[in-house]
Amino acid sequence: MHSLTILLGILAALLVGVISPGPSFLLVARTSVAQSRRAGLIAALGMACGATVMALIALLGLHALLQSVPVLYTVLKVTGGIYLLYLAWQVWRGAATPLQVQGDGLPAQALTRTFWQAAATMLSNPKAAVQYGVIFAAMLPAHPEPGLLLMLPPAVFLLEGGWYTLVALLLSSEAPRQQYLRAKTGIDRVAGAVLALLGIKLLLSRQ
Template sequence: MDPVLAFVSIAAAIAVGAASPGPSFVLVARTSIAVSRRAGLATALGMGIGGVFFASLALLGLHALLSQVGWLYAVLKLAGGAYLLYLAFRIWRGAAEALVVADEGKTAPAGLLRPLLFGLLTQLSNPKTALVYGSIFAALMPAEPPLWLFVFLPPAVFLIEAGWYAIVAAAFSAGRPRAAYLRSKRWVDRVAAAAIGGLGIRLMSDALPPP
């Protein structure tokens, strides 16, 4: 495959995957509504960094490793599922708590580290993403890729992942979505927790051998 066509095809496939609903979408949307736009953008930044991590592993051949070593993939799925369940528990537990929304201009920069780490860990919690990245790269990379592909693909993945979730953060931190959330915080949080927890349970169940 032509290297330029390969680059465009990989970028398009990653973009489609990023836009698919999942725990990352739920976390960015909820953070943007419940905390602030800046916190949502920090979470989006964490998603972008996680995408770069997976892209780098894909370039190093992680897909082949996980396909060959089944127990390693199972361990990663169990760990990822456990993290999602922990995150769901935290959201569910805080669903009934009153929320004081800070003004955008008063959000402390130091307070952005936590949502960034939540975004990064949520992105990294699903080892299936590593296989998706690996499959895309394995299928679309040229047999003898030029050096510039290795240089430009990780930044392109970052821009796609972080850019998409930045759009999500901007959309859900607007006045109307935030006002609607504050009116129905308990139920919105519990739906988000149930969705993330369900994904965690599914991930862990996939790691168990069939009966």
């Protein structure tokens, strides 16, 4: 019961960051409304897998490593910022291109690309990496029970996957999609600008 209480507390702390709007939310939302429900769910799966990998790395002492080797955080920050700027350019460049919604008939190659793009978006976010490291360091006991360590990664997968699955299901419905199609150029340019600002903010941040 003690381990379960700790696990629920960690998940509650993580949930605040998970539901906060950011690059991951923008990617899943745009994929869901612009492509298909299936593509949105694949993006949600990519986010969940990326977050699970991040949680595993955090359990291995990522936060302590970033503190002891500051240059590593700088490398992660620059990589993440450049990747966000790349995504911003891709979205902005295609803003005026007419969209033909393909429904759930997207080829496997496109879905695979969507998965890896989502996973890369999650893994390239050093702020999320630090969040996991800080929360684990603050809330895990000095000597956690093996069961707690085993439960954490799948619990993170369910938390992140559940939230982004909900986003994908809601935004891939017909009403949001039709609204998007009517205002695609403006919405994509706003999304591209937001991604660019997030990338610049990440590059200029000191920690």
